[in-house]
Amino acid sequence: MMFAAGLGTAGTHRFQALPEQNMTSPDTHRDMANAIRFLSADAVEAANSGHPGLPMGAADIATVLFSRFLTFDPRAPHWADRDRFVFSAGHGSMLLYSLLYLLGYDGVGIDDLKAFRQLGSKTAGHPEYKHCEGIETTTGPLGQGLGNAVGMALAERIMNARFGDAIVDHRTYVLAGDGCLMEGLSQESIALAGHLRLSKLIVLWDDNGITIDGDVALSDSTDQMARFAASNWNTLRCDGHDQEAIAEAITAAQGSDRPTLIACKTNIGHGAPTKAGSAKAHGAPLGADEIAQMREALGWDHEPFEIPAAILDRWRLAGLRSSTHRKEWERRFAEIDAETRGEFERRVRGDLPSGFTQALQRCKRRFNEERPEIATRKASELALEVLNAVVVETIGGSADLTGSNNTRTSQTDAIAPGEYAGRYIHYGIREHGMAAAMNGLALHGGIIPYGGTFLVFSDYARGAMRLSALMGLRVVYVLTHDSIGLGEDGPTHQPVEHLASLRAMPNMQVFRPADAVETLECWQLALESRDAPSVLALSRQSLPTLRLDQHDENKSARGAYEISSTSGDAEVTIYATGSEVQIALAASTILEADGIPTRVVSVPCVELFDRQSPEYRSAMLDNGGLKVAIEAGVRQGWDHFVGRNGIFIGMDGFGASGPAPELYEHFGITTEAVVAAVRARLAPEPEES
Amino acid sequence: MMFAAGLGTAGTHRFQALPEQNMTSPDTHRDMANAIRFLSADAVEAANSGHPGLPMGAADIATVLFSRFLTFDPRAPHWADRDRFVFSAGHGSMLLYSLLYLLGYDGVGIDDLKAFRQLGSKTAGHPEYKHCEGIETTTGPLGQGLGNAVGMALAERIMNARFGDAIVDHRTYVLAGDGCLMEGLSQESIALAGHLRLSKLIVLWDDNGITIDGDVALSDSTDQMARFAASNWNTLRCDGHDQEAIAEAITAAQGSDRPTLIACKTNIGHGAPTKAGSAKAHGAPLGADEIAQMREALGWDHEPFEIPAAILDRWRLAGLRSSTHRKEWERRFAEIDAETRGEFERRVRGDLPSGFTQALQRCKRRFNEERPEIATRKASELALEVLNAVVVETIGGSADLTGSNNTRTSQTDAIAPGEYAGRYIHYGIREHGMAAAMNGLALHGGIIPYGGTFLVFSDYARGAMRLSALMGLRVVYVLTHDSIGLGEDGPTHQPVEHLASLRAMPNMQVFRPADAVETLECWQLALESRDAPSVLALSRQSLPTLRLDQHDENKSARGAYEISSTSGDAEVTIYATGSEVQIALAASTILEADGIPTRVVSVPCVELFDRQSPEYRSAMLDNGGLKVAIEAGVRQGWDHFVGRNGIFIGMDGFGASGPAPELYEHFGITTEAVVAAVRARLAPEPEES
Known part of the structure; x- marks a missing residue:
C-alpha cells in the first residue's frame, strides 16, 4: 500500500535550520546553557541524589540543538512529524527535565524540578516514558536509547516510504555518553543503522573522557x-562548548547521506570550579560549597530554581521556533485525501484495522477444519500470512533466523539500504539490537514490530525486552525452538529456565500456545495488547491440532482454560503448556480409561490467567484432585498451580544434544511418565513390583 | 606475591613455529584438510543434522594451525602451558571433533564421530566443555568463545606475571565466524583485549560472507x-584456502605487540560442488548426491569415516609436534623451587589455600563482636579484604561500578595495558564482556574471578552467565543494589524479577545474605563451589547484624535456616531474604508480644536449600502455621515455601524513583504490613473497623 503518491517529491517545504538565521549571541547562549547547569546542579543538590556532571557538560550541546535545530512544538508534543530527541545517557536526566521546563512543555513546572527523584514526581531519577511529555523513551540502562533511536530513524523512513515527504520527514537526534558507546548493544545498533543508511540519525556524543571508575582510559582505548x-x-568532531562549532557540525550532519556521529568534546561538570573534568562530578551532588563557588565563577546570582525572566523568555521563544513549521505540516496534512489521512491517523493512534477480527476468525475456522499437524512456529507463519495481509503496519524481522523463526510472509519484502518500502528487517545476528530497535519502532508510532530469534537467545536481548515491558510497548517477540524439543543443537540452544525467567518479568506476556488454534489466538492477544509486549514461545517440532471446538471465543484470553473436562469431579487435574498439552491429553485418556476422572487445563499465558476473576481462578485451581503440571522447563512458578507436593513433569537441569523424541524420553517428559507418576501417587504401593 | 623471579627473562626456550621448518607439501595439506571435510560432511549426513559449511570452509585454516602452529599435546590435554584453541563458531563442531580424532586425543574414536549429535555421545551438537578432552570451552551462543578467549589470554598474562616466562608462555587462538563478530558482545570483548594489549590473542575469522539468512550483505556493511x-x-588478511598465506599471517600475528585479527577469506562448504559459497551449505546435511559428487570432485574414494592410514599418520604426527616442547616445560617446571611449584599446582588444581577457613572464622567472630550496621555490599568488601589476603588467586573487577559494587580491596592493584601483576580489572561498561571474560579466566585455570555490576544489569550479561552455569565454572558475580532499596535511580535500575529469573537458571547459586555474617558465609560457599557459579545479591542500604550467635557453623550452607525460633509450635513462619530479614524479625517480635508464636527462616540460598535432606526441608517447610514470605522482588518461586494461599509481601510490578525508605512504605514492604497481613489472616474479621 503506497499512500500520498506525488506528495513525496516536494523538497522545499522542509524547515531548514540555517545557523545564520538562528544565530544566538554568545551571551544569550551562555545564559541559556547556564540555566540548564544551575537547574541541574540545584535539583541534584535538593534531591541529594543524581548526576550533575552530564547536564552541566552537555548544556551547550543541548542549547544549540533545542534552540536552533530541533523541530518540535512543546504545545503539541505528540505531533507525528516532530524530530525525535533520544536522551540515551539517561542518568543525566536533569538535562532533559531542565529543557522541558525551560521550553514550556505543558505540565512541567518549576515545582516538578524541585521534586526531582522524589516518589510520585514526574522527574524520576531516569527519564521514564509517559511520566511527562517530551520524554520519547525510558533511558538509563546504557546503550538502549541509541538502539531505540535506530528503530525510530528507521520508522521514519518506513513511514516516509508509505506517506511521502510532505507528511513524514523528520530527524532523530541522540545524546549519548561513553557508557552508551562501550555497551556491546551500541555496536549492534550502529552496524544496523550504518548498513541501512539511516542518514537522518544524528548522534551527539558527549565525549567527556570520564566514566564512574575514572578516566575512560582506565578501560578503553577505542x-x-x-x-x-x-x-x-x-x-565529525567539535568543541562541545563552542556553540558555532556545534551548530556547524549539526548542519553538516544534516547534509550527510549516512548516519552521523558528532564527537562533542566536553568537560564533565563544566562550570564546577573544582570537580569539573573528573569522575567526582559524575554521579553525586556537587555540595553546597562547590555550587556557591560556581555561582560566583559564572556570575549567576540567582536563587536555586530561579530563572531570570529574560532567559526564560529566550527559552520559551526557542520553544515556539518550529510552530509555524508544524502548522504548515497540518495544512499539508489536511490537504491529503481523507482515506490516506485516516489511515495515517489510525496507524499513529495504534488502532488495529477493521478487518482484523474477521480475518482471524476465518483463519481459525480453517485451522479447525484442516486440523494441521505442524510446529507452532509454522502455525505462527500461517497466522502471520493472514494477519500481515490485514494489519499492514506490522514490520517483521529476525536476528538471522528467518527460515527457523518463520517470521517472513508473502507480504514482507526486505527493507534494504535506501529502500524502505518493504516490511521485513534482516536484523543480523543482533538480538539485543533487534529488541532495542523494535522498541524504537513501536515508540515512533505507526508501526507494530515483531521479530524472531530462538527462545534461548532472549538472554541476549533481555536488557531491551525489560524496557519493552517497563514502557508498555506493543512489541512481539517470536521466540521459536522453545524447549529440548529442538533436539540436536543441545543445551546451549535449549531453553529450560526461559519461560520462568520471562514470566517473572512484570508486564511481559509470555504465550506458549499448544497448537495452531492457540497460536492464532495468542497472536490476536499480542496484537491487541497495546500496553504490553508479548513473547510467543513456539515449538520447532510438529504438534497436532488439539482445539477442535469451533468457537469464535478466544479461549487463550483466559490464560488457562479447561481443554478437556471430565464427567463429575476430577480426581486428577493436569496443567500443561505448548508442546506438552498433547502429552497431558494423552495421559488423561489413559487415566480416564483407568476410571480416574481427569481434566486437562491448557495454560497458554500465566500472566493473563493471573488477571482473571477470583471465581474463575478458583475454578481452575481449587478442588480438581491431584495436581500435575507438565512443561519442558523448570518447575519454578508451577507450585502456584500444583502446590509443593503436586507432581511436576519437566526439567530440573540443562538439556542435552540428541534427537528430540529421545530427549523427551531421556528427561521423562512423556505420557507414560505422567500416567506412572499419577498412579504411584493415587496408589501409594503400586502393584507393578 | 611474585614467584620464580629471574625465570621470566629467558626467551629462547619458546618453541618457534617457523613456517619453513614445518612446511607441509601441498598434497599432504590437501589430504589432511579433506579428511576434516569428509569426516564433517559424513557425520552431519549420518546425524541428519548439523553444520557442514564451516568445517569444510575452515578446514585449511585448522589444518595449518594445528599441524604447524598450535603448541599442545593430545596425550596431556590439561598441560597448563598449552596454547588454547577456542572454537567460537561452535555450530561447526564437527571441525573440532574431526581434529580431536585425527590428532589422536584420548577417548575420541571414530565411533564417537559416528555418534555425532546423538544422545549421550561426546560429540554433542555444539562443543560441550568436559564432554571430551580438547574442548576448552562450551560454544554455540555466538560471540561467547571470543569473550572467553579474551579472558584466557588475560589469564595467561596474569599467570605469567606471577610465575614467569619459563612456566607460563602460551597463546590463545580463536576461530570465529561472522555471527561472532556481529554480536555486540564481540565489541565489548575486542575493546577490552585491544585496550589491555593482549598480544598473544590471535583471532582467525572465517570470513565466508554467509549467514543463515543469506549473504552477510543482507544485514551488515561493517x-x-x-x-x-x-x-x-x-x-591481517589472507586467503583462507592457501596454506602458506595462512601460515604467513599467523607468523606475523605471533610477532605483533597487539592482539591480531586475521581475516581468512573462505568459501563456506568448500568442496561441495553446488552448495559451496551459499547459505545452503551452512546448517543442514548436504545430501547424499552432493557428497557423492564431492567425493568425485576431490578425488576422495574412501568410505564415510574411513581415513587412509597415510593421512591419519600424518595427522597423528602433527599431534606429536610439540611433545618435546612439553617435556622441556616439564623439565623446567621440575627445576623451580618446591614452594613455587606447589603453589602453581595448587592454583591450577583450583584448591583453596590452607589459611582460608581460619581467616574466614576470624572475620566472622569480628563481625559477631562488632555487629556492624552496614550494607551487605560493604560487608562483602570487608569479607573480600580478608579473603583476598589469603586467596591470592582471586582477580576482581567491575563493569565501571567499582565504588558502588565495593569490589576493590587493598590487595587489588589495577591490571593495565602491558602490566598484569595487579589483581583488578576495570572491565569498562561491558557487563556481558566481563562475564564472558570471567568464564575465560576460570576456564584457563589458576584464577578465581569475581566481578561486579548492579543486579539489574545481570540482564546484559545473562548469555555468559548461563554458560558459567552450564560449564560449572567458579565465577562469582557480585551484584549490588539488589532491590528497590537502591532508591532514587528508579525502575530501570531496580531489580524486581532478577532474583527469580536467576534462581530459575540451573546450577546458578543465588545468594542473598541478610547481614555481614551471612555475607561472609555466602562468600565462603561461593569460593568453595568449584563446579558452580554464584551470584551474591547485595544491598545498597545499610542493614543491622542479625546473626548474633557465635557459631563457626556456616548456617547459610543450609540454604534456609531458623534465624529466630519460637517456644513450642509456631503459629506463624516468616521466610525472608537479604534486606527483608530484618523486617521479618521485627514483625516476629511484635507478633510474639501479641502472643502469636512466630519463627523466622532466613533463606540466603534457595538452591542450597533444595539440596538438603527431606527431613531438613520438611522441618523448614511443613507445619509452622501460617506462612509468610518477604522479599522485595516478585512472588514467583515463593509459593514453594508459603503455598498459593500463603502471604507474600513483596513486589508485583516495577519499582519507582524515590528515597528507599519511602519506596518500602509505598510498596508495602514493612514490618507493619507484615503484622497487619498476619493479624488479618489469623482473625478474619479484624476489630479495627
Whole structure:
C-alpha cells in the first residue's frame, strides 16, 4: 500500500535550520546553557541524589540543538512529524527535565524540578516514558536509547516510504555518553543503522573522557570515530562548548547521506570550579560549597530554581521556533485525501484495522477444519500470512533466523539500504539490537514490530525486552525452538529456565500456545495488547491440532482454560503448556480409561490467567484432585498451580544434544511418565513390583 | 606475591613455529584438510543434522594451525602451558571433533564421530566443555568463545606475571565466524583485549560472507578490519584456502605487540560442488548426491569415516609436534623451587589455600563482636579484604561500578595495558564482556574471578552467565543494589524479577545474605563451589547484624535456616531474604508480644536449600502455621515455601524513583504490613473497623 503518491517529491517545504538565521549571541547562549547547569546542579543538590556532571557538560550541546535545530512544538508534543530527541545517557536526566521546563512543555513546572527523584514526581531519577511529555523513551540502562533511536530513524523512513515527504520527514537526534558507546548493544545498533543508511540519525556524543571508575582510559582505548566510520557512519568532531562549532557540525550532519556521529568534546561538570573534568562530578551532588563557588565563577546570582525572566523568555521563544513549521505540516496534512489521512491517523493512534477480527476468525475456522499437524512456529507463519495481509503496519524481522523463526510472509519484502518500502528487517545476528530497535519502532508510532530469534537467545536481548515491558510497548517477540524439543543443537540452544525467567518479568506476556488454534489466538492477544509486549514461545517440532471446538471465543484470553473436562469431579487435574498439552491429553485418556476422572487445563499465558476473576481462578485451581503440571522447563512458578507436593513433569537441569523424541524420553517428559507418576501417587504401593 | 623471579627473562626456550621448518607439501595439506571435510560432511549426513559449511570452509585454516602452529599435546590435554584453541563458531563442531580424532586425543574414536549429535555421545551438537578432552570451552551462543578467549589470554598474562616466562608462555587462538563478530558482545570483548594489549590473542575469522539468512550483505556493511583496528588490534588478511598465506599471517600475528585479527577469506562448504559459497551449505546435511559428487570432485574414494592410514599418520604426527616442547616445560617446571611449584599446582588444581577457613572464622567472630550496621555490599568488601589476603588467586573487577559494587580491596592493584601483576580489572561498561571474560579466566585455570555490576544489569550479561552455569565454572558475580532499596535511580535500575529469573537458571547459586555474617558465609560457599557459579545479591542500604550467635557453623550452607525460633509450635513462619530479614524479625517480635508464636527462616540460598535432606526441608517447610514470605522482588518461586494461599509481601510490578525508605512504605514492604497481613489472616474479621 503506497499512500500520498506525488506528495513525496516536494523538497522545499522542509524547515531548514540555517545557523545564520538562528544565530544566538554568545551571551544569550551562555545564559541559556547556564540555566540548564544551575537547574541541574540545584535539583541534584535538593534531591541529594543524581548526576550533575552530564547536564552541566552537555548544556551547550543541548542549547544549540533545542534552540536552533530541533523541530518540535512543546504545545503539541505528540505531533507525528516532530524530530525525535533520544536522551540515551539517561542518568543525566536533569538535562532533559531542565529543557522541558525551560521550553514550556505543558505540565512541567518549576515545582516538578524541585521534586526531582522524589516518589510520585514526574522527574524520576531516569527519564521514564509517559511520566511527562517530551520524554520519547525510558533511558538509563546504557546503550538502549541509541538502539531505540535506530528503530525510530528507521520508522521514519518506513513511514516516509508509505506517506511521502510532505507528511513524514523528520530527524532523530541522540545524546549519548561513553557508557552508551562501550555497551556491546551500541555496536549492534550502529552496524544496523550504518548498513541501512539511516542518514537522518544524528548522534551527539558527549565525549567527556570520564566514566564512574575514572578516566575512560582506565578501560578503553577505542578510536570511536574510526569505529563508527567502519560501520558506514559519517563522523565529525567539535568543541562541545563552542556553540558555532556545534551548530556547524549539526548542519553538516544534516547534509550527510549516512548516519552521523558528532564527537562533542566536553568537560564533565563544566562550570564546577573544582570537580569539573573528573569522575567526582559524575554521579553525586556537587555540595553546597562547590555550587556557591560556581555561582560566583559564572556570575549567576540567582536563587536555586530561579530563572531570570529574560532567559526564560529566550527559552520559551526557542520553544515556539518550529510552530509555524508544524502548522504548515497540518495544512499539508489536511490537504491529503481523507482515506490516506485516516489511515495515517489510525496507524499513529495504534488502532488495529477493521478487518482484523474477521480475518482471524476465518483463519481459525480453517485451522479447525484442516486440523494441521505442524510446529507452532509454522502455525505462527500461517497466522502471520493472514494477519500481515490485514494489519499492514506490522514490520517483521529476525536476528538471522528467518527460515527457523518463520517470521517472513508473502507480504514482507526486505527493507534494504535506501529502500524502505518493504516490511521485513534482516536484523543480523543482533538480538539485543533487534529488541532495542523494535522498541524504537513501536515508540515512533505507526508501526507494530515483531521479530524472531530462538527462545534461548532472549538472554541476549533481555536488557531491551525489560524496557519493552517497563514502557508498555506493543512489541512481539517470536521466540521459536522453545524447549529440548529442538533436539540436536543441545543445551546451549535449549531453553529450560526461559519461560520462568520471562514470566517473572512484570508486564511481559509470555504465550506458549499448544497448537495452531492457540497460536492464532495468542497472536490476536499480542496484537491487541497495546500496553504490553508479548513473547510467543513456539515449538520447532510438529504438534497436532488439539482445539477442535469451533468457537469464535478466544479461549487463550483466559490464560488457562479447561481443554478437556471430565464427567463429575476430577480426581486428577493436569496443567500443561505448548508442546506438552498433547502429552497431558494423552495421559488423561489413559487415566480416564483407568476410571480416574481427569481434566486437562491448557495454560497458554500465566500472566493473563493471573488477571482473571477470583471465581474463575478458583475454578481452575481449587478442588480438581491431584495436581500435575507438565512443561519442558523448570518447575519454578508451577507450585502456584500444583502446590509443593503436586507432581511436576519437566526439567530440573540443562538439556542435552540428541534427537528430540529421545530427549523427551531421556528427561521423562512423556505420557507414560505422567500416567506412572499419577498412579504411584493415587496408589501409594503400586502393584507393578 | 611474585614467584620464580629471574625465570621470566629467558626467551629462547619458546618453541618457534617457523613456517619453513614445518612446511607441509601441498598434497599432504590437501589430504589432511579433506579428511576434516569428509569426516564433517559424513557425520552431519549420518546425524541428519548439523553444520557442514564451516568445517569444510575452515578446514585449511585448522589444518595449518594445528599441524604447524598450535603448541599442545593430545596425550596431556590439561598441560597448563598449552596454547588454547577456542572454537567460537561452535555450530561447526564437527571441525573440532574431526581434529580431536585425527590428532589422536584420548577417548575420541571414530565411533564417537559416528555418534555425532546423538544422545549421550561426546560429540554433542555444539562443543560441550568436559564432554571430551580438547574442548576448552562450551560454544554455540555466538560471540561467547571470543569473550572467553579474551579472558584466557588475560589469564595467561596474569599467570605469567606471577610465575614467569619459563612456566607460563602460551597463546590463545580463536576461530570465529561472522555471527561472532556481529554480536555486540564481540565489541565489548575486542575493546577490552585491544585496550589491555593482549598480544598473544590471535583471532582467525572465517570470513565466508554467509549467514543463515543469506549473504552477510543482507544485514551488515561493517568493515571489520577497520573496526578491529579502531580497538587497537593488529589486522591481517589472507586467503583462507592457501596454506602458506595462512601460515604467513599467523607468523606475523605471533610477532605483533597487539592482539591480531586475521581475516581468512573462505568459501563456506568448500568442496561441495553446488552448495559451496551459499547459505545452503551452512546448517543442514548436504545430501547424499552432493557428497557423492564431492567425493568425485576431490578425488576422495574412501568410505564415510574411513581415513587412509597415510593421512591419519600424518595427522597423528602433527599431534606429536610439540611433545618435546612439553617435556622441556616439564623439565623446567621440575627445576623451580618446591614452594613455587606447589603453589602453581595448587592454583591450577583450583584448591583453596590452607589459611582460608581460619581467616574466614576470624572475620566472622569480628563481625559477631562488632555487629556492624552496614550494607551487605560493604560487608562483602570487608569479607573480600580478608579473603583476598589469603586467596591470592582471586582477580576482581567491575563493569565501571567499582565504588558502588565495593569490589576493590587493598590487595587489588589495577591490571593495565602491558602490566598484569595487579589483581583488578576495570572491565569498562561491558557487563556481558566481563562475564564472558570471567568464564575465560576460570576456564584457563589458576584464577578465581569475581566481578561486579548492579543486579539489574545481570540482564546484559545473562548469555555468559548461563554458560558459567552450564560449564560449572567458579565465577562469582557480585551484584549490588539488589532491590528497590537502591532508591532514587528508579525502575530501570531496580531489580524486581532478577532474583527469580536467576534462581530459575540451573546450577546458578543465588545468594542473598541478610547481614555481614551471612555475607561472609555466602562468600565462603561461593569460593568453595568449584563446579558452580554464584551470584551474591547485595544491598545498597545499610542493614543491622542479625546473626548474633557465635557459631563457626556456616548456617547459610543450609540454604534456609531458623534465624529466630519460637517456644513450642509456631503459629506463624516468616521466610525472608537479604534486606527483608530484618523486617521479618521485627514483625516476629511484635507478633510474639501479641502472643502469636512466630519463627523466622532466613533463606540466603534457595538452591542450597533444595539440596538438603527431606527431613531438613520438611522441618523448614511443613507445619509452622501460617506462612509468610518477604522479599522485595516478585512472588514467583515463593509459593514453594508459603503455598498459593500463603502471604507474600513483596513486589508485583516495577519499582519507582524515590528515597528507599519511602519506596518500602509505598510498596508495602514493612514490618507493619507484615503484622497487619498476619493479624488479618489469623482473625478474619479484624476489630479495627
